[in-house]
Amino acid sequence: MPVALDIEKRQEEIRGLLFDDKVSQALHRLMDFVRDFSQGRENLNEVTVISANFRRIDTAERQKRLGFKEAQSERTELLYQALSLMDVIVETLGVEVASNG
Amino acid sequence: MDKSLLEDAKALRSGIMVHPKDGSAELVQFANKYATTTKLKNNALILRLNCGRAETPDVQSDIQTEMLGLIEHIIKDHEKNVGSQAVKVREETLAKLHRYYLEKQVPNDLVFECKGLTKEYPRSAFKLGEVDLTLRLGQITGVVGQNANGKTTLLRMVAGELRHNQGIINYPVLKQGGELIDWVKVKSEIAYVPQELPPWYGSLADNLHYEAALHGMLGQENDDEVDYVVERLGLSEHLSKSWRELSGGYKLRFSLAKVLVWKPKLLIMDEPLANLDLKAQTTLLKDVRDLAQSLRFPMSVLMSSQHLHEVEAVSDQMVFLRQGEIVYNGPVADIGADRTHNAFELSTSLELVALKDRLNDSRFTDIHYNGVSYLIQTTYETTYREVLEHLLNNQIDILYFRDISRSTKRLFE
Numbered sequence: 001m002p003v004a005l006d007i008e009k010r011q012e013e014i015r016g017l018l019f020d021d022k023v024s025q026a027l028h029r030l031m032d033f034v035r036d037f038s039q040g041r042e043n044l045n046e047v048t049v050i051s052a053n054f055r056r057i058d059t060a061e062r063q064k065r066l067g068f069k070e071a072q073s074e075r076t077e078l079l080y081q082a083l084s085l086m087d088v089i090v091e092t093l094g095v096e097v098a099s100n101g
Numbered sequence: 102m103d104k105s106l107l108e109d110a111k112a113l114r115s116g117i118m119v120h121p122k123d124g125s126a127e128l129v130q131f132a133n134k135y136a137t138t139t140k141l142k143n144n145a146l147i148l149r150l151n152c153g154r155a156e157t158p159d160v161q162s163d164i165q166t167e168m169l170g171l172i173e174h175i176i177k178d179h180e181k182n183v184g185s186q187a188v189k190v191r192e193e194t195l196a197k198l199h200r201y202y203l204e205k206q207v208p209n210d211l212v213f214e215c216k217g218l219t220k221e222y223p224r225s226a227f228k229l230g231e232v233d234l235t236l237r238l239g240q241i242t243g244v245v246g247q248n249a250n251g252k253t254t255l256l257r258m259v260a261g262e263l264r265h266n267q268g269i270i271n272y273p274v275l276k277q278g279g280e281l282i283d284w285v286k287v288k289s290e291i292a293y294v295p296q297e298l299p300p301w302y303g304s305l306a307d308n309l310h311y312e313a314a315l316h317g318m319l320g321q322e323n324d325d326e327v328d329y330v331v332e333r334l335g336l337s338e339h340l341s342k343s344w345r346e347l348s349g350g351y352k353l354r355f356s357l358a359k360v361l362v363w364k365p366k367l368l369i370m371d372e373p374l375a376n377l378d379l380k381a382q383t384t385l386l387k388d389v390r391d392l393a394q395s396l397r398f399p400m401s402v403l404m405s406s407q408h409l410h411e412v413e414a415v416s417d418q419m420v421f422l423r424q425g426e427i428v429y430n431g432p433v434a435d436i437g438a439d440r441t442h443n444a445f446e447l448s449t450s451l452e453l454v455a456l457k458d459r460l461n462d463s464r465f466t467d468i469h470y471n472g473v474s475y476l477i478q479t480t481y482e483t484t485y486r487e488v489l490e491h492l493l494n495n496q497i498d499i500l501y502f503r504d505i506s507r508s509t510k511r512l513f514e
Contacts, residue, residue, distance in 0.1 A: 003394075004207050004394045004396055005202045006199075007199065015146060018146055018150060019126070019129060019146060019149060021150055021153050028333055028335070028388075028391075031329070031333050032391055032392070035329075036397050045329075048325075048332045048333075051332045055332075055335075068156050068157075068160070072160070076151060079143075079150065083139075083143040087140075087143075090195070091194075094195055094198040095194065097194075097198050098197050
């Protein structure tokens with residue numbers, strides 16, 4: 001099975017990048033995942049905003065406009081949102097495939 | 102109660118207390134093994150991330166406490182839900198989804214094909230071809246060869262930037278070909294990024310919106326697509342910059358963004374790695390590979406480069422040109438399949454005479470120096486392991502070693 005079609009492997013790749021603290025790469029691959037497996041624009045816009053916010057927080061922290069704890073808290077929230085989005089897409093697709101027999 | 106669960110939990114608690122960072126990695130494995138919900142698995146992953154980034158002992162201590170708490174949640178979840186109807190239904194649904202995609206095919210439509218393509222330059226007496234080439238969606242094709250051997254000429258002909266002398270060109274996915282090609286339609290689906298990037302005026306943001314609009318994307322769709330490409334290529338911090346304020350690497354990424362925003366079917370890049378540092382090369386190649394293999398908007402990529410190993414690593418097929426003639430044209434996996442000997446590159450502090458002396462063995466059929474490294478030719482039967490073993494056993498210090506038996510690099514010699 002080509003990797004592009006293997007949803008499990010694609011999820012594992014994203015989770016693996018997060019495990020290795022390669023958040024930026026993980027979010028880029030999540031954008032690819034959402035584009036490939038999600039209908040409509042809403043989810044893609046959501047992951048685009050998550051990625052943009054993540055970058056904004058990192059920049060603010062680097063420029064000392066945001067303390068570590070605040071930055072960490074905001075990052076954590078965004079990562080939950082990103083991972084939940086991936087789960088919701090898989091669940092929605094699963095229900096669609098199951099209901100179509 | 103699951104005995105292994107309790108034993109694993111006990112070991113994990115101790116691990117987290119002694120070494121939280123290592124413990125956080127084990128917590129992710131524990132969650133993946135025992136948690137029945139993705140939410141708990143996600144919690145473990147995020148704690149792992151936060152633990153690695155913790156700057157002070159009090160933050161570390163808070164995360165440690167959270168990790169210990171998560172273990173208890175996972176134990177309760179496992180006890181309550183493992184084997185439950187809800188979990189079984191979810192697993193079956195996911196298995197069905199997996200099977201559904203297993204039966205699907207990745208898009209690999211033929212984007213471009215040419216047969217007997219030639220181009221002659223009477224003044225210099227240079228002739229390219231004949232070239233037969235097929236490019237498919239989702240595939241990357243690398244074009245390599247020394248300078249002035251026809252790479253740019255080939256790319257420009259495929260892009261419709263240069264007229265060929267003989268041969269047939271078709272763009273099947275665009276339903277165009279033969280003598281009656283609608284070049285406006287073809288060029289609206291083909292992106293050509295030349296080596297010498299033309300400068301642009303105004304900010305990147307303006308240019309991206311303009312490119313998207315030229316390809317029919319207006320209003321919200323235009324904004325969404327630009328936002329996506331900017332974020333996907335990591336360019337948001339440079340959006341307001343002008344051409345002169347950008348480094349060479351970012352100029353290339355911006356040029357890429359300008360074409361990716363309209364989702365071309367074929368992306369042609371002439372020497373994209375030429376002005377990039379090592380990290381930027383890796384990032385670019387990885388991005389291009391991932392974006393080419395998109396299920397929803399796949400594209401074919403044709404790129405020329407002197408960075409043979411890097412391009413071979415991401416390409417599906419390679420074209421090697423020497424003085425305008427095709428020396429190799431086929432899958433990366435088949436390079437060197439018909440070879441009669443193996444070839445290796447070696448850098449060592451030894452002089453050629455001393456090296457030859459230590460490689461005095463019938464397996465080593467030729468050794469010479471190309472100005473940068475030694476090229477060692479061996480019999481076909483001699484493996485890279487045997488070569489390495491021989492080098493080590495004969496006290497030859499290895500500064501660099503590479504097996505090029507199955508690389509287009511061997512064709513340069």
